[in-house]
Amino acid sequence: MPLFTLFRWLVRLFLALTLFALLAVIGVYFFASRSLPDYDGRRVVEGVSAPVEIVRNTHAVPHIFGKSDADVFFGLGYAHAQDRFWQMQMSRRIAQGRLSEMFGSRTLRSDELMRRLDLYRLSREAVDAQDADTQAALQAYADGVNAWLMQVNEGAQGRGAPEFFLFDAEMPLWQPADSIAILKLMAVQQNTQIAQEVRRAQLSVALDDIGRDKVLPGVTPSADATGESYAQLFPDAPRGAAPARSALPFLELDNPELSRSANAIAVAPERSAGDATLLANSTQMWLSAPSAIYLARLELATGGVIGATVPGLPLVLSGRSPHLGWGVAPAFVDDSDLFIEELNPDTPTQYRTPEGWEEFESRGSIIRIKDADPVTLTLRWSQNGPVLSGGLLGLAGITPPGHVVTLAATVLTAEDRSMTAALRLMQAQSVEDALDAGAMHLAPAMNLTLVTSDRIAQKTIGRLPRRTADSQTGGRMPSPGWRPENRWLGALPYTANPRFLDPENGIVANTGNQIVERPFPLHVAHDWGDTQRIDRLNHLVGARSVHTRDSLIEAQLDTVSPTARRLLPLVAANLWFSGDAAAEGTRAHTRQRALRLLADWNGEMNEHLPEPLIYTAWMRALQERLIRDELGPLAERFTHIDPVFMERVFADEQGGAAWCDVIQSSVQESCDDVALTALDDALLRLSERFGTSLESWRWGDAHAAHHDHPVLQDAALLRYIVNIRQSTSGGDHTLNLGRMSGKPEDPFANVVGPVYRGVYDFSDPESSVFIISTGQSGHPLSRHYDDLGDLWRRGEYIPMTLDPDLARAGAIGVTTLEPR
16 A cells, blocks of 8 residues: 555544544533533422522522422422532432442442441431421422422433433432431541541550550540450450451541541620621531532521531521521530440350340341342341441451440431421521520531520530440440440430530630540540640630631631641750751751751641641651551551640650650660651652752642542543642641541542631621532533632632522522422
8 A cells, every 4th residue: 555545544544533532522511511400491390389489699509589498498409409419319329328239349338337327217217206397398308309300301401410421320209318318427427436446446456455544646645534445355356467448438437537527616796896796617528529518598487598508408507597607517426336246156146235145136138239249238236236247447357256346326216306406406596596406416416606696605416325434445445235334324415415605705616626524424525526726726716805707717717737836846856957067969958958947937837838748748757657666557547647646755745755766676766766767758758759859849739639529530531520629728737627638649638628618797797708619510511510619729708698689689590490
């Protein structure tokens, strides 16, 4: 074939392939864009008594108006489904334990855990526990979701979300139980106690002792640290094996350092420049695209309500009405316990109880798996709770032979009126009304911060288990389930929950920190979500005699690390400007440059600075060196800096400096020795990734916010469309939280942050502001997929109005739902 002819055919082939690729892109775009909702127009629907109006403002925040509350909740369900249908379906499937039908074997462990907890059955039964108004709201909300689904099916609107073209799955009608299941799922996802108990048991076995006088990573020192060690209670517990880290996609329960958190600040009128109360609340959760939070405004019979909602729930979880502002934060309540149940060696279907052997309650459950045979589980319950298999949450690494692990948790009951409590909170007219509503809340346990125009309050809501004072482990570690002193005796009264009402200093502040100091069993919690950030918040709040909306915004966006300010003077006390100047190009010279930078640094975790990167990498390497030789593979469970442990080591508190000596070495190392070696290690790793010019390093390059699509985050090509990356400030211990992943491949990535920020000023309510971390839409082709993300990254907000005329004046679309 002549060369010219070959060239001509190659050109034709190239053009044909290009045309084919172009047509494929156009086809994909066409089908994907079919599911983009139209915010304008009239729809005839089943389920409303009168026209419902959904007014979308400039940022696609729906303002929903209807003749009755039921019609308004119908509109919210419709709006949620329009913008977040895939997200809602995913949340429902997680709670039901039905992910594997879509994703195959990789989600089997997540499904198994949900089935063993029996979350969805409990949710179905809990519908009957709600009051009549709540049942009506749940049904109206479900009808609104289903009206959108019917419209999608009838109008061939791309199955409602582009993801459904990639994953063929059933889309059954929404049920009231689905919303309750999502609320219960939030309680499970918020749980840190299970992972803490497992890790403490592993520490006990690894070190053969655990007590109040020990300086240990991951164990907060406490005066009430009573009880026996796990190694003493179960001398046959597995030893020496690497702890198994169960893969639990979409749940992430095995790492307590990646737990949710929040900040809340309430200011009384006497401390406010406007002579009325202020409330700032930020909710910190896993970053994702789209955000876990969706903004909405509802016009209820009791008044307008606006703020943060979760798709799938007919609730404003954090927001304000004309009468009340409220914010919620995880309370880190010790509301779950692991128990070790002894099996009858002659009849394994029986377990030991205080009264003798008893049969497990059991039934079968089938998990259907895409492209694989179904898996049949035997679900078992003891008097303490459901049996968890050893393949979950690393339980096999602590379970003695002839025993199984069960879980007691407040959320595992059908007598759950948390949905009713949340709906009544939205309708509350006073602090007393809101506190009364909180009495019905079961789980997830939360610190509820409240303001009216002239009052402030904070109350822990959620059920607190009643334990005996002579519990063998004090609830800190798994305990023998057959011993009566270890078992729960019901629940404490609501009046036992901590409460702060109109404090004298005029300020209520919370970062998930310890709020009461009471001995076990009235302790509320052994582990709190924060031990550092609350000091910074108290400093910022106390530095002003009066506050404004802007001063609270400043506190929300603060990126100074109190941990860095505490640790660096301790760790580097004998290293600053020590020794002779080293020759340029040597390791010692690089180390001196790094120490010089850190000596002049104020602890601000600014994305444009190199110091936060040097500090964080150094502390990570240092903690790894301190614990690796004693803990071996268990050291991998500590993926984040434990500032309390590091302080106690370098202050030599209770002999903590002993951790600095490498036990396998014949030389006795000092804490200065191990600190220098760790700094060299950190600088070497950073140089390999970012180059040798320390001064040009940027914290934001390593600490990018990962707003990843939960399912498509690793998909070829698609990940560049669905994932959002942003350079961010902050860190693990800043008020503007930016919690790192801790994963070896990208340890500094920002994966947990404030997905919602709201500031409510009751001296000028219409000046209240809010923001979420991405955009309102869950559709990657929508301009509202990430339009709020840039504002969020820059620390900006959008206005929050309850004025219907203002909402309509700035509308980008109005959807009217008319009764058929």
